[in-house]
Amino acid sequence: MKEFNVKRIDVDTGKYEIILNIEDARDLSVYREDRVKVVGGRKTITAKVNVTDTLIEPGTIGAFRKTHDALDVAVDDKIQLIPTSKPDSVEYIRKKMDGKELSKSELYDIIRDLVSGSISDIEMTAYVVACYTRGMTLDETENLTKAIIDTGDVIEFDKGPVFDFHSIGGLPGNKVTLLVVPIVAASGLMIPKTCSRAISSACGTADILETIANVTLSIEDIKRISEEVGGVIAWGGAVNMAPADDLIIQVEYPLAIDPYPQVISSIMAKKKAGGAEYLLIDLPMGPGTKVETEEIARRYVNDFIEIGRRIGIKVECAITFGGQPVGAAIGPALEVKEALEALEGKKVRTSLIEKSAALAGLILEAGGVATTGQGKEAAKEIIRSGKALEKLLEIIKHQGGNHEITSETVPLGKYTHTVVSDKEGYVDAINNKSIVKVVRAAGAPKSKGAGLWLYEKKGHKVAKGQKLYTLYADSERKLKEALRVSRELRPLTIEGMLLKVFPSFHQI
Numbered sequence: 001m002k003e004f005n006v007k008r009i010d011v012d013t014g015k016y017e018i019i020l021n022i023e024d025a026r027d028l029s030v031y032r033e034d035r036v037k038v039v040g041g042r043k044t045i046t047a048k049v050n051v052t053d054t055l056i057e058p059g060t061i062g063a064f065r066k067t068h069d070a071l072d073v074a075v076d077d078k079i080q081l082i083p084t085s086k087p088d089s090v091e092y093i094r095k096k097m098d099g100k101e102l103s104k105s106e107l108y109d110i111i112r113d114l115v116s117g118s119i120s121d122i123e124m125t126a127y128v129v130a131c132y133t134r135g136m137t138l139d140e141t142e143n144l145t146k147a148i149i150d151t152g153d154v155i156e157f158d159k160g161p162v163f164d165f166h167s168i169g170g171l172p173g174n175k176v177t178l179l180v181v182p183i184v185a186a187s188g189l190m191i192p193k194t195c196s197r198a199i200s201s202a203c204g205t206a207d208i209l210e211t212i213a214n215v216t217l218s219i220e221d222i223k224r225i226s227e228e229v230g231g232v233i234a235w236g237g238a239v240n241m242a243p244a245d246d247l248i249i250q251v252e253y254p255l256a257i258d259p260y261p262q263v264i265s266s267i268m269a270k271k272k273a274g275g276a277e278y279l280l281i282d283l284p285m286g287p288g289t290k291v292e293t294e295e296i297a298r299r300y301v302n303d304f305i306e307i308g309r310r311i312g313i314k315v316e317c318a319i320t321f322g323g324q325p326v327g328a329a330i331g332p333a334l335e336v337k338e339a340l341e342a343l344e345g346k347k348v349r350t351s352l353i354e355k356s357a358a359l360a361g362l363i364l365e366a367g368g369v370a371t372t373g374q375g376k377e378a379a380k381e382i383i384r385s386g387k388a389l390e391k392l393l394e395i396i397k398h399q400g401g402n403h404e405i406t407s408e409t410v411p412l413g414k415y416t417h418t419v420v421s422d423k424e425g426y427v428d429a430i431n432n433k434s435i436v437k438v439v440r441a442a443g444a445p446k447s448k449g450a451g452l453w454l455y456e457k458k459g460h461k462v463a464k465g466q467k468l469y470t471l472y473a474d475s476e477r478k479l480k481e482a483l484r485v486s487r488e489l490r491p492l493t494i495e496g497m498l499l500k501v502f503p504s505f506h507q508i
Contacts, residue, residue: 002024002027002080002081003078003079003080004024004059004060004061004078004079004080004081005059005060005061005078006040006060006061006063006068006071006073006077006079007056007060007061007062007063008062008063008065008068009062009063009064009065009068010065011064011065012064012065012066013064013065013066014066014247015048015064015066015117016038016045016046016047016048016064016066016067016070016116016117017047017048017049017050017064017066017067017117018036018038018047018048018049018050018061018062018063018064018067019049019050019051019052019055019056019061019062019064020049020050020051020052020056020061020062020081021051021052021053021056021057021058021059021060022051022052022053023058024058024059024061025049025051028081028083029083030049030083031049031051032049032050032051033048033049033120033122034048034049034083035047035048035049035083035084035085035086035118035120036049036081036082036083036084037081037082037084038061038063038067038071038079038080038081039079039080039081039082040071040073040077040078040079040080042071042072042073043070043071043072045067045070045071045117046084046116046117046118047063047067047117048117048120050062061079061081066117086123087109087113087118087119088109089106089109089110089112089113089114089118089119090119090123092106092107092109092110093110093119093123093126093127093130094126096127096130096131096134097126097129097130097134099134101136101137101139101140102136102140102143103143104143107140107143107144107147108143108147108150110127110147111144111147111148111151111244112147112151114244114247114248115151115152115243115244115247121251124247124248124251125251125255128248128251128252128255128257128259128262129255129257131259131261131262132257132259132262135259135260135261136260136261138303138306138307140261141261141264141265141303141307142307142310142311144261144262144265145264145265145268145269145272145307145311146269146311147244148242148244148245148265148266148269149242149269149272149273149311151242151243151244152240152241152242152243152244152273153219153239153240153241153273154241154272154273154275155192155219155222155223155241155273155274155275156275157190157192157223157226157227157275158223158227159190159227160190160277161189161190161277161278161367162190162191162192162274162275162276162277162278163184163189163190163191163276163277163278163279163280163363163366163367164191164192164193164194164271164274164276164278164279164280165177165180165181165184165191165193165279165280165281165282165359165363166195166267166271166279166280166281166282167281167282167283167284168263168267168281168282168283168284168290168291168300169196169198169199169201169204169258169290170201170258170284170288170289170290170291170322170432171201171284171286171289171322171325171326171432172201172202172325172326172330172432172435172436172439173325173326173327173328173329173330173335173338173454174201174282174284174325174326175205175208175326175327175329175335175336175338175339175352176282176326176352176355176356176359177193177195177205177233178205178208178209178233178335178336178339178392179339179342179343179352179353179356179357179360179383179388180356180359180360180363181193181231181232181233181392181395182231182343182388182389182391182392182395183356183357183360183364183379183382183383183388183391184230184231184360184363184364184367185229185230185231185391185395186230186382186387186388186390186391187364187367187369187370187378187382188230188369189230189363189364189367189369190226190227190230190231191226191230191231191363192222192223192225192226192231192232192234192274192275193205193231193232193233193234194222194234194235194236194239194241194270194271194274195209195215195233195234195235195236196235196236196237196249196266196270197235197237197249197445198253198444198445199249199252199253199256199258201436202330202331202435202436202439202440202444202445202451203330203331203332203335203439203444203445204445205233206233206234206235206236206237207332207444207445207448208332208335208336208339209233209336209396209399210235210332210448211332211333211336211410211411211448212336212396212401212402212405212410213233213395213396213399213400213401214399214400214401215233215234215235215238215399216234216235216238217232217234217235217238217239217399218238218239219239219240219241221234222234222239222274225395225398225399228398229391229394229395229398230391231391231395232395232398232399233395233399234399236270236274237249241270241273241274242266242269242270242273245265245266245269245270248262248266249266258290263290263300264300264303264304264307265307267281267304268304268307268308268311268313271313272311272312272313276313277313277314278313278314278316278363278366278367279308279313279314279315279316280315280316280317280318280359280362280363280366281300281304281315281316281317281318282318282320282359283297283300283301283317283318283319283320284320284321284322284326285297285319285320285321285322286321286322286323286324286432287323287431287432288431288432288433288434289322289432291319291322294319297319300317301317301319304317305317316362316366318358318359318362320355320358320359321351321355322432323430323458324430324432324457324458325430325432325435325454326349326351326352326355327342327348327349327351327352328348328349328453328454328455329451329452329453329454330435330436330439330444330451330452330453330454331413331439331442331444331445331449331450331451331452331472332444332445332448332449332450332451333410333411333412333413333448333449333451333472334412334451334452334453334472335451336410337407337410337412338352338407339352339392340389340392340405340406340407340410341407342356342383343383343388343389343392344389344406344407345383345384345386346407349457353380353383356379357376357377357379357380357383358376358379360375360376360379360382361374361375361376361377361378361379362375363375364378364379393405411448411449412449412451412472413442413443413447413449413450413451413472413473413474413479414449414474415472415473415474415475415476415478415479416470416471416472416473416479417470417471417479417483418467418469418470418471419467419468419469419470419471419483419486420465420466420467420468421462421463421464421465421466421468421494422464422494423464423494423496424462424463424464424496425461425462425494425495425496426459426460426461426462426494426495426496427456427457427458427459427460427462427468427492427493427494428458428493428494428495429458429492429493430454430457430458430491430492430493431489431491431492431493434489434490434491435452435491437485437489438452438471438482438485438486438489438491439451439452439482441478441481441482441484441485441486442471442472442473442478442479442481442482443473443474443475443478443482447473447474447475447478448474449472449473449474450472450473450474450478450482451471451472452469452470452471452472452482453469453470453472454468454469455467455468455469455470456468456469456492462494468492468494469491469492471483471486
């Protein structure tokens with residue numbers, strides 16, 4: 001059997017991958033996206049094949065960082081390649097594409113092969129799309145959730161009880177986590193909040209807080225900070241908790257889809273891995289969100305509660321108003337600014353304070369620090385007292401951020417453009433999906449200073465020339481693109497009181 005030299009390619013693809021010269025690929029009868037067993041060094045792994053006629057010479061394989069590190073080869077070590085067939089999980093993916101129910105063992109095989117790198121990007125995309133179009137039964141969702149948990153690490157806290165909060169997303173400006181976590185932590189309860197990055201929204205909670213603090217924490221850091229401070233806001237993808245979910249999200253993000261069963265399994269798996277015993281789930285309901293009708297909302301409520309029961313988490317769901325963005329800010333840095341303004345006692349949109357206090361209040365009641373029906377007012381008092389701001393700054397400090405930051409010092413995009421109303425009338429509608437597209441065009445979530453600041457909300461009267469919103473971007477090119485998209489989509493609809501006249505006499 002032919003032996004190969006190994007050349008390290010110091011690029012992290014996050015997967016087990018190699019590059020073969022086209023001549024060697026032909027000799028082995030393998031093609032791009034095929035799999036080979038790489039035998040040598042101190043370990044045997046299965047890797048995906050890439051093919052080149054220039055980057056790697058014949059007789060040598062290029063091993064990307066993860067592959068090279070896993071093989072642990074010495075400088076002069078030789079390795080062998082053995083072509084291998086596709087794993088059985090590929091057949092299970094095809095089965096789901098045909099709309100058939102997957103068994104527990106089949107779902108476990110898919111998730112195990114995904115984590116091990118045995119499933120290609122194309123096959124993983126097929127799986128995600130199949131879940132999106134075909135859906136899953138509740139038993140499948142339960143087994144998927146457990147498979148995601150069992151293929152990753154789990155945090156075990158020495159203190160308790162452990163409370164958690166999660167919004168399913170899809171609503172622009174929903175920065176309430178930045179208020180809920182410090183309110184709950186300031187009350188004496190522990191809330192280790194692991195969060196995600198944006199999938200179909202303008203920015204996730206991890207994208208937002210990353211503007212001013214480190215969200216890439218280890219499991220040890222999450223546990224230590226939570227037990228010392230009472231709360232943490234960390235990116236779940238930075239640790240090995242539910243690693244399969246983060247790989248799935250990488251497929252969902254460019255497609256801007258979030259399959260229903262994956263929403264449930266993603267949230268519940270990460271919360272179980274994060275040690276949650278009580279979980280409050282925010283379900284924003286309204287046009288342009290993931291939950292557009294009450295029927296969908298109630299389905300989510302029932303399924304979240306049932307999956308929680310099956311995996312040992314007490315779940316409470318709150319259906320919240322999602323007809324328009326929460327507050328005024330949409331975009332990472334802008335949302336940090338508005339959250340700080342709210343905690344500093346400055347005048348902000350009522351929706352931000354009301355929603356945050358209502359959600360935090362439910363956790364305070366569940367934790368026994370507020371009586372039933374008094375949680376919202378208790379949460380507001382924690383804000384008014386300054387304790388919530390103090391706690392957020394303490395969390396920021398422990399996560400390596402500037403604990404002296406204020407709403408005035410948050411760095412925003414330096415390129416701006418203000419859009420004004422071209423007529424007198426009322427804000428008839430705000431399109432959530434269009435808002436998200438505009439903010440993404442501005443560069444969010446990767447460009448932290450990118451975003452949109454709303455001056456007017458639905459039902460507000462506006463005069464001709466009155467400011468509707470300001471666009472922010474970190475580059476002039478991105479600002480122009482965001483402005484182009486906003487002109488095309490018109491995220492705010494302005495209508496006069498007189499909509500139509502019948503018949504039109506002036507045409508007679």
